[in-house]
Amino acid sequence: MTGEESLRPQSLLLTFLGDQVLGRDVCVYSGSVIDVFARAGVGEQATRSTLTRMVKRGLLRRQREGRKMYFGLTEHSAAVLRDGEHRIWQTGAVNRHWDGTWTLLGFSLPESWQRQRHDLRSKLTWSGFGPLFSGLWIAPGEVDVAELVSELGLAAHVKVFRAHADAGMDIGAMIEETWELPELAARYEEFVRRWEAWESRLPDADDALALRLRLQAEWLEVIRRDPRLPVKHLPDDWPAERAEKTFRAVYDRLTPLAQEASERLLDLMPVRPDQA
CATH class of the missing domain: 1.10.10.10 (Winged helix-like DNA-binding domain superfamily/Winged helix DNA-binding domain)
Structure with a gap:
């Protein structure tokens, strides 16, 4: 398109x-x-x-x-x-x-919360995140997701961390797999x-x-x-x-x-x- x-x-x-x-x-x-x-x-x-x-x-x-x-x-x-x-x-x-920092966001939602899961994934995508694993998303840099999580009412179900990759990590390959x-x-x-x-x-x-x-x-x-x-x-x-x-x-x-x-x-x- x-x-x-x-x-x-x-x-x-x-x-x-x-x-x-x-x-x-x-x-x-x-x-x-x-x-x-x-x-x-x-x-x-x-x-x-x-x-x-x-x-x-x-x-x-x-x-x-x-x-x-x-x-x-x-x-x-x-x-x-x-x-x-x-x-x-x-x-x-x-x-x-880029200073090597990543933002990691993990979430665990009840199986019946399909709409909430869809809304969260959509918001994360627009905020620059990609799915590292099913319930663990990653974005380059320090991304402030407090407002996003608060708007969706999911603060109790989300955990956010700042991280750096291990020295042996192939970041290029990870990026290709995630985005x-x-x-x-x-x-x-x-x-x-x-x-x-x-x-x-x-x-x-x-x-x-x-x-x-x-x-x-x-x-x-x-x-x-x-x-x-x-x-x-x-x-x-x-x-x-x-x-x-x-x-x-x-x-x-x-x-x-x-x-x-x-x-x-x-x-x-x-x-x-x-x-x-």
Whole structure:
């Protein structure tokens, strides 16, 4: 599945708001969102439904100005976006500075707790863990899982440790057995295939904002699925670095046009004091 097929409107909308609203104390007019999303290939009805759904989930808030409806961030969505911003621009896709530490998480749940087991495994996967054994999961570095475990109500059933591998341990082999490296590499390779042509091309001016929006959303989807395994224990041709270079090159190339387009296309309104 390509990034274009798999991206959800909610992912695009959060990326859009992180790019245009986060840290600025402004809201954006719904018509502006519809316009930009149409250029990104998302229909008006899907955009309106996404806005409504995200308000109900506490990810957006509304501010009416005359007959127009503007949308802004909540504290929760702002926190989510700051995390994504940090992952893109500070953490990056390539883990060159791993200190040898692993986080081990063991759990034992009653046999009848199938839903809880599924939820825990899903959360662990998104947090960078892989299954070392059936009830013992591992992630590189020091991963704080306290909130994750608390949300699921499983604190009494989970044990967490920090560890280092024995000197004779074949870490590369362990990584290959624990994580789906071919699947992860394929995501990076697909990203490069989809975007490398834009390293030397420019879109029409009004399409630059939507194109950069899709670029950022697709890149965040790729790196959020990456457990950031230590690069020195990955195959020599690991494609993450090439993909990151493509992302940054295309982003830099699109940004001047995207900024001009945002000034023309976006209707922004300061957050009212009673709405802050």
